[in-house]
Amino acid sequence: MDPSFWDQNGDLISAAITMVVAILIALAVDRFVIGRGARYAEKVTETGISRAGQTRLRLIRRLVFVAIVLIGAALALSQFDKLSKLATGLLAARAVLGLVLGLAARQVLANPIAGILLAITQPIRIGDTIEIGREAGRVDDLTLAYTYIDTRDGRLMVVPNEIVVTSVVFNRSTGDRTAPAKASVWLPSGADVGKARRALAELEASSIEVAEITPEGVRLEVHGRSDPSRTVMEGEEAVLRERSHEALREAGLLHA
Secondary structure, three states: OOOOHHHHHHHHHHHHHHHHHHHHHHHHHHHHHHHHHHHHHHHHOOOOOOHHHHHHHHHHHHHHHHHHHHHHHHHHHOOOOHHHHHHHHHHOOHHHHHHHHHHHHHHHHHHHHHHHHHHHHOOOOOOOEEEEOOEEEEEEEEOOOEEEEEOOOOOEEEEEHHHHHHOOEEEOOOOOOOOOOEEEEEEEOOOOHHHHHHHHHOOOOOEEEEEEEEOOEEEEEEEOOOOOOOOOOOOHHHHHHHHHHHHHHHOOOOOO
16 A cells, blocks of 8 residues: 555655744744733833843844754654754764864854853943944844844945954943043144144133154044033034134144
């Protein structure tokens, strides 16, 4: 008697059904349980969920989704009886296989682990303005594997989380937000520093310091007006830098 269609493809059909059910459960939990809970919390609080809460919530949603799908994949694979024979053969070379898989999975696992670390420690959060390397921008999203940074010039920078964790990152949205803005301006090597101080003093700068002297010129650090009662707004450094440059130009100090 010829085997029936189910006898021939039963394992494959059962595995496919298991995966579909797992994905549907993951979507339902993500949308109706976690999603509704987040919307309810936003309605209860007047200001909505904080940036720290948003960062953690997005990570939890993705972790739960991935965990449910992985469990479904494991259950689907368990439907195949032939996998037990394959596993027996693989165990004979488990040392070599373990070494190969370990080397191959290092990069794959490094980014999710780094993403979990970022969500727990939160050196950066969604909405923060950060600087990494020579690029600066606003954190648009933080996933398990990548951090998305809006550079505000039409580009979206995608940075692997492993690089974010192992790099020096300047977070301009944390720390003492009442500290005065600071900008650096350069003078030609033969310029009069005293005259430059007098020109920059008209900007109501709290302090003007000689930060660096090189054969090419002198770098001055200009600290903006100090006012503990106000919070420094984003972009004040750029405005201070531009005003300082204009003051030095009007004083005739930028000629070579």
